[in-house]
Amino acid sequence: MIEAKAIDLLSRHNIVGFPGDLRVLARLCAFDVIPKPGAEGVSGGIVFITQPPVIFYREGAAGTGFINFTVGHELGHAYLPGHSEEIQAEGGVHQSPSSSFARGRPIIEQEADEFAASLIFPKKPSRELLSKHEPSLDAVRALAETGRGSLTAAAHRATTLDVWPCAFVVVKENLVTFSFISSEFRQGVGGKWPRKGDLVPSGSPAAAMSGMRPNPERYKERVTERGDWFDQSTIQLREETVCLGRFGALVFLTPTMPIVDEGDWDDEDEALIESWTPRFRR
Secondary structure, rough: HHHHHHHHHHEEEEOOOOOOHHHHHHHHHHOEEEEEEEOEEEEEEEOOOOOEEEEEEEEEOOHHHHHHHHHHHHHHHHHOOOHHHHHHOOOOOEEEEEEOOOOOOOOOHHHHHHHHHHHOOOOOHHHHHHHHOOOOOHHHHHHHHHHOHHHHHHHHHHHHOOOOHHHHHHHEEEEEEEEOOOHHHHHHOOOOOOOOOOOOOOHHHHEEEEEOOOOOOEEEEEEOOOOOOOOOOOOOEEEEEOOOOHHHHHEEEEEOOOOOOOOOOOHHHHHHHOOOOOOOOO
């Protein structure tokens, strides 16, 4: 449903392929788009009580990827069912926290994240691009650069599009912040997946890159020991870790061999997946 809403918005404005700078799209949708100083702790926001309505993003934001995701997120608040009504009921002004994709956030924030990723990386061109590449962080980088989105948003989109089995984990200060896995990966790898607050595997590149101490390495690739990230997994994984600076590190995981058998996912894992699936409120 979220995907369909993003496709519909692009179609209404005759946008085929990757939309590029979403500030242009937002202005086509009759929003004023401006940077806002002093917006620490938030990525941006939306104001419905002005004419025209305003979408703002944090002034000094690093890179087009951040700005694009912020604008796409706020467009989600404008076009997803129930969002604008909730914001109007609270005074017509909304600020979105800067922790994109993090678990435990209000459902409208999770849905707006999904909308932003679907808008920046539309399904058809994104699947076509990824299918031309072997599963790797290089493929995710190509998607991020082509769609003008962040590496984290592109990694998230790669898992939801399920072109090949993959997973990614974002870590900070040696703890898991959040993780997402593709359906094929979930079915084949098995074991318990990394969850918010879990310790990063000791001695891993992610532990070094996401810690409090300065680390000169920006990228590291290795084959993981079995079960490093997915407890009791019997499948070895290619682990690519990239430093995200003050945001920690991103770990991209793909099987080293084709997946054949279904993994052994327990009821607790399935319930967790179900609870993390964004839905429209009724």
